[in-house]
Amino acid sequence: MTYVPKHELRADAEAGDPSVRLSAVTKSYQTGEVAVLALRGLNLTVPQGQFVVILGPSGSGKTTLMNVIGGIENPSTGEVIVAGADLTGSDDASLTEYRRQQVGFVFQFFNLIPTLTAFENVALVAELVGLGESEAQAALAEVGLADRADHFPSALSGGEQQRVAIARALVKRPAVLLADEPTGSLDLETGRQVLAALRRAADDTGCTVLLVTHNRAIADMADRVLHLGSGELEGDVTNPHPVAASEVSW
16 A cells, blocks of 8 residues: 555644544564564544643554654555545555654754755755745754854754754644654753753744653643553643743753
């Protein structure tokens, strides 16, 4: 089966429109003669523009969940729909196109190309999706780095490098941004700057942000907090009063 977009993600989509929908999703891995079930019949709906923090111990299925939503892996069973695109059973070429067009990734380690400037790192992704220099410049401005565009990664702080990585993820205007421990290697102040950039992505662009972390303090700024355990959704809590990134402390 190939990846088939059911509809384009609308910039004017109404609040509450589902951006991510998982139905009875399982994911198993074969380790020798033993089958390991990483996700166990997971059901999840995330509205467009929601900022979600995912908590859980190592081995709880957090990374597997991100891989399935990000089109890195297919589920063993169940249905995965993201931004109206049915990923269930998609082939590798179709998933590659889906990742290129619809998903932004931010990891703990910045993965910037060291021989390219901040602007060039972002512009490279913009070019891959048919956008130009103006979009790359705008993405850097969105994360507060317009004045650092000509600097190489080695001349940027850790927080600045991570914000370049966020700009690189956002330049294509993804439906979903997946952040895996984005503050894990940062101190409190630079971590707050990165979290603020991710929060703005949800608020200003309508991007759905799913952030995996071991840092429970970050949950205070989320619209919603999911708790995973042994591949199952053990908790799903809506936060009525998310705090600003500047108020998060650890």
